[in-house]
Amino acid sequence: MDNQEIRKAGLKVTLPRVKILELLEASVPRHVSAEDVYKMLLEKGEEIGLATVYRVLTQFEAAGLVTRHNFEEGHAVFELDRGEHHDHIVCVLCGKVEEFMDATIEERQKEIAAEHGFEMEDHSLIIYGRCNKPSCPGRE
């Protein structure tokens, strides 16, 4: 039950928070903006303010329930954190996002941070490219 996750995060179990978490769990695509969440809620008949969506997403991020990404679209996108770290490949043509995880790269990053006298806290690796899906508008 979602309620436990919210409670564990030290937050009151309110309707907006439950609905937003439910939505993120059911959401395809997995990477959505605050605006997306807001609109999806409206479509489901939930009258939740945009400001609340932003606040809740930020709180969920602080609690480790969701991860925020800054792709190159001018707005942040959020995805439910399923406990397993991964990085992203984004298609510059159709916006499709795929996930991957590579032990070699993860390892090297830690080493590099250490070599530079940094204690690694987080990292963001995004590969931009053209996917070759038949549905991608960039195919000629």
Add this chain to the structure above:
Amino acid sequence: MDNQEIRKAGLKVTLPRVKILELLEASVPRHVSAEDVYKMLLEKGEEIGLATVYRVLTQFEAAGLVTRHNFEEGHAVFELDRGEHHDHIVCVLCGKVEEFMDATIEERQKEIAAEHGFEMEDHSLIIYGRCNKPSCPGRE
């Protein structure tokens, strides 16, 4: 001479463009926001509009003269492109940015993109951590 670079990019050699390019070449730190550039120009007595700074930086980016990064500060930062690709380590406490380049990671990225059916076009790797400089406010 800067003028050639601007001309090569197919842009008219105008005062704002020359001044901005000069500033980027001389600038320390190397990673500056549009607002930073605007203010630095003002301090030098150059009355160049903020809109122009944005336009010129975007054109320079399109021309491959500068690179735009989306760190986690809510605004883009730009740096002069010196022809050699590199990635970044950003201190989450003091904002300090260091650069690095790792052949192993570069290599793996290409492979991963290919494995996922993508043609890699670009990528962005940012490590966030705490630097251990004596000047960093995060030291306790």
Add this chain to the structure above:
DNA sequence: CTCGTAATGCAAAAGATTCCCATCTCTCTT
């Protein structure tokens, strides 16, 4: 069930970036 605190919604604010358009300036041509 009642109360106090924390959460919400709305509207206004703030920050970043883009757009509009009248004016100015390169650059190419004579």
Add this chain to the structure above:
DNA sequence: AAGAGAGATGGGAATCTTTTGCATTACGAG
């Protein structure tokens, strides 16, 4: 060197994303 035309600039308005202030409402401990 002067003129014309395309392109560039500046400044403010507009847009977009995200945050904030505040009055109202909803959890949840007792």
